[in-house]
Amino acid sequence: MAKNQWTKILRRQDGSVDFNRNWMDYKLGFGNPDADFFIGLEMLHRLTSNGKPKELLVVLVDYENETRFARYDKFRIGSESEKYAITELGTYSGDAGDGMGWHRGRKFTTFDQDNNAGNIRDCPQYFKGGWWFHDPCYSGLDTLEGDLKKSCQNSQKWTTIQRRQDDSVHFNRSWNEYDNGFGNPDGNYFMGLQRIYELTNFGGPQELLIILKDFNGVTRYAKYERFRIGSEEEKYALLDVGGYSGDAGNSFEIHKGNAFSTYDRDNDNSPDRNNAVIFQGGWWFFGLGYHGYLNGPYRQESESNNWGISWHDFRMWNRSLKYAQMMIRTKC
Numbered sequence: 001m002a003k004n005q006w007t008k009i010l011r012r013q014d015g016s017v018d019f020n021r022n023w024m025d026y027k028l029g030f031g032n033p034d035a036d037f038f039i040g041l042e043m044l045h046r047l048t049s050n051g052k053p054k055e056l057l058v059v060l061v062d063y064e065n066e067t068r069f070a071r072y073d074k075f076r077i078g079s080e081s082e083k084y085a086i087t088e089l090g091t092y093s094g095d096a097g098d099g100m101g102w103h104r105g106r107k108f109t110t111f112d113q114d115n116n117a118g119n120i121r122d123c124p125q126y127f128k129g130g131w132w133f134h135d136p137c138y139s140g141l142d143t144l145e146g147d148l149k150k151s152c153q154n155s156q157k158w159t160t161i162q163r164r165q166d167d168s169v170h171f172n173r174s175w176n177e178y179d180n181g182f183g184n185p186d187g188n189y190f191m192g193l194q195r196i197y198e199l200t201n202f203g204g205p206q207e208l209l210i211i212l213k214d215f216n217g218v219t220r221y222a223k224y225e226r227f228r229i230g231s232e233e234e235k236y237a238l239l240d241v242g243g244y245s246g247d248a249g250n251s252f253e254i255h256k257g258n259a260f261s262t263y264d265r266d267n268d269n270s271p272d273r274n275n276a277v278i279f280q281g282g283w284w285f286f287g288l289g290y291h292g293y294l295n296g297p298y299r300q301e302s303e304s305n306n307w308g309i310s311w312h313d314f315r316m317w318n319r320s321l322k323y324a325q326m327m328i329r330t331k332c
Helices: 023-028 043-047 123-127 146-149 175-180 193-202
Strands: 053-059 067-077 086-089 090-092 157-166 206-212 219-229 238-246 323-332
Touching: 023 043, 043 067, 053 146, 157 193, 175 193, 193 323, 206 238
Parallel strands: none
Antiparallel strands: 053 067, 067 086, 067 090, 157 323, 206 219, 206 323, 219 238
């Protein structure tokens, strides 16, 4: 029996076809199967909902001609009444990273039909294409994200990757939880190491902005012109952070080169202790601990004379702050 052949459902190769299309175009499909192409949501629903279960293969090539792939052993999307949501996405394998995994259950959105699941911005308008968007709208093969490597948009907004504002969400989490992310983007939040890795490696050069507030109402900031972390195989190490400016002090650059550690994954360079256990949170710790550390226990004002959410050059390493936020955006 002949092996089943792969059926192309999407291809991007040269930009000759505009993917910033309306709902009806995405429903019916457009382009040429031998060139830039989208098969159509209705056809995709029928293919994945009838007959034997389908698997998905995504092949990616960057501008240095490096090829990566992501494969999922199950793939199915819903009907139009279900907004063509990704109703099933199976187990990931490959070397490109699980960029589609975050989109399970998400509805398809176009510029004229907004089905975003609580996104903080209009993703199709922002990235100029239809997709099963997930806040903050990354991993869109139909969008212009890849073009950010070639041209920068001065209107790029900051994307929150971490926020601490109260004690309603604890940050003493496992490796898997830090990998996948947790919390609410509008509240206490950690985006997830895999997503941060993808954004800082495949979304163009990123800059980092850190906002800090103490219990006296004083606000300070630290801005870095460069920010990039490694893959899970590299233990999500802080590969690059530099070009500091601001008034909070440069308490983060000293962490450059260190791997990420959690209580169940000791990757710091201390031979006799796990700093994530001692300081009750995941971070890019070095041997003695940290200078800047924003994932420790949240302290109330009465407890703030202790480490927790700490920035050595602002309020010392052993004092805790009221608020912290980390944001990134594509650097122009």
